[in-house]
Amino acid sequence: MLVKIYTMTHKKFDVPNDPMYVPLQVGAEGKEPLGYVRDNTGENISALNCYYSELTGVYWIWKNDTESDIVGVCHYRRYLLNEKGVMFRKEEIEKLLSEYDCLTSRLLTLDFSYHYGFSDNHNVRDLDVTGEVIREKYPEDYPLFEKLVHENHTYFGNICVMKKPLFDAYCAWLFDIFAEVRKRINIDSYDSYHKRVFGFVSEFLLYVWVTKHKLRAYECMVGMIGEKAETKEMKQRLADYFAEKDIVGAKQYFMEMYTKRPDVLMEASDITGDLRICMQIIATAERELATTGGSILDRSCTFEDYMHLFKTLNGIVRRYCVGRQTTKDKEMLAKLHLSEEAVYVSVLAFCKEKEKTAEILNQINMDI
Template identity: 30%
Template structure:
């Protein structure tokens, strides 16, 4: 017989402190709390709030996550009280996971896989907690973090923490509780501690801890001038509580508490933010033309030029839902793009982060001028479930006609509408037989002369969903051997389900003289149709290595710059073309990388634990600190 959660579980509440929106695990044991709610500009609708009932919410800039701890102490009832952060959780399983030097497991997203991996659910939490008195993160040795000799040195190494504040708290503690002096000395002169202010305690211990802790912190805060402190130094009270937690536990054990103490690993999620979810445009937008692009932060000027060309030639009687698939476009660039396109009231610019979809897939490209962003189109069918049809456009083109006309083309039961790829088709007729051999050995297409160019697509999403799931598309894309990557895959998987467009909808420019060196090898009717389309192109596609922002003399460059010069990124494009490199962000040398430092994830990637790079980084850090 399996017991239900209600029959077996003690009343465990793990309060998750959050000052920004995040993905919160579901479960009766998980209680998200917005901290600093009293001062917040936005009130979260999916959490409790630390400014309700008896609270110190207004003190959050100084007390940090302790405002949630105080609130839970005064307003909630449980058998066990636990505390995590919106990006840090306990690993409630018995399975050891690899840690970095800071004693943390590094993971990406709070998703179903991660929740199962680390047992972040009611059943696993109950099994891990029940029967224990106190649970903390593992004791970490500060020698491992940065070669520090003790916790005082570790504190002093942080540019935002002052040793005089730690001494002040030490004096307050020893004056209020003289019997704690030996324990404070042992902890602060020692090398190990549990960090992150994460713990789970039995109710009576939790209440005793708070009755001891907050008077100490309040006395420190009352005697401290915070008025000229920077934001990080203002958080000193929260940092002090980390050290005090360790002193409290050491003292209680030394004096005979005999608590059963457990150490659970800490999981640090690098991307706790909620998954991006797009919804249909509201009813005010009529006759919507959805158009999807894919770009990264470096491609923002070209993305903006392409969108601008499209909207400048767009019908005023239609609405345009412009969706950019991306992973790293900066907030500043997003804001600049949105502001620029406010001049088009019939268009909406939206961004969709595809990182979650691509996690776990090894996606590479075979050509230097083809970026990873090319694979983003595979996730469209799931990311935009409310659309059955849309346009997909590359960012290295300009739209010289009305995109609504392209969107309105009927596809019937076909999956895609596209222009035949005259470059690929021309290569099929080459004497060397390389492209024909590639088709025979890799693509296995029935009729390779039907191969289309995938930079301009009308996509029948309903049909695409029937062909493959997003996971299946990406699995196929992960396989090696494709020359043109996702374009090859689309041609193979959609063969026989293609509506062919007039060449004017995707006029590839004359890159490296290919019109008379490749295109003219295509069947006569294909070549003739292409040459006719050059006279009145609706879309010019700068496919290949020769781009107008690199070579202003390339084919159709003047057309491109007629649009690009009107965008706010023209100066950046000219600077890049002139060989002016974008300045690197200013360096900021930290004397130590704090346990909550945002740069830690880069350190872990560039210099993994145990590597020579890590040891060298430690030596450099010590020299920066002025220590031997």
């Protein structure tokens, strides 16, 4: 069987040493060639990449790959992994698709409904209009869409592998819906992040489509390879603010970036969790300045030292929150020399039973 897993990219990257993984330059229209297959050849929507993101590559595969028996989509930083945590090989893909209908990312369980989460980060009307179009064009699919959109599950990243006829059927459904949605919403006023509305909504629609057709989905781990350039830049800027003890500047910069890119705190972007730690440091320093006039940044640690310090604290706090703290944890708390404000912020972040927050805080502060 001919199996191709297309690796979506907009930049040069270390291509996997396996001919099954085919780099595909998305949004290639008007851009310098990277030396890979480009999504602006044949029948394509490459010029719409600012709205469709990696879906311009998905469209290209649908319309132009007429030879492959099995096709898949991954990203230059994200790959489906087998149970050993290793990228799939051709033989594994063939075997799995003899037993399952498709390979996908593991189903995400959100802390809120998909509709609520979308409204928090995007214009929820775009999602509602998508539902309206489904109701009109695919009325048999609408009840399930309406049910799932108010539940708390979704797939992630538009990452999947299927036999080509099934992939084509999915694309025909998806792009038919989006062609109509695009006529009904006004996204030209959005910033570059929010314009990628179809890339965002399609992650959820894959879940709807798989569920609707009762497909046997083999859900896989997604391996993250390296940080985004935007994440690295953000961490460096925050490190500079911390070195200058500029909490006001750090918070202002963080909020500006988060407004522009609400995905910066997602695991796919913040793969080390450092940006969440930065947010925690800012909150801690603000509380300390208000109570004592000084802050954790007076220690003049390196950025890496701050990350290690707060990750150690968070590990201890997590164990306290579930009643599994150890004598070593108590000893480590004393050595960290952290303020009650630092402990408070950490407990607030990791204690799932909010009614126990005060009790856990008292217990930790007694052990410091």
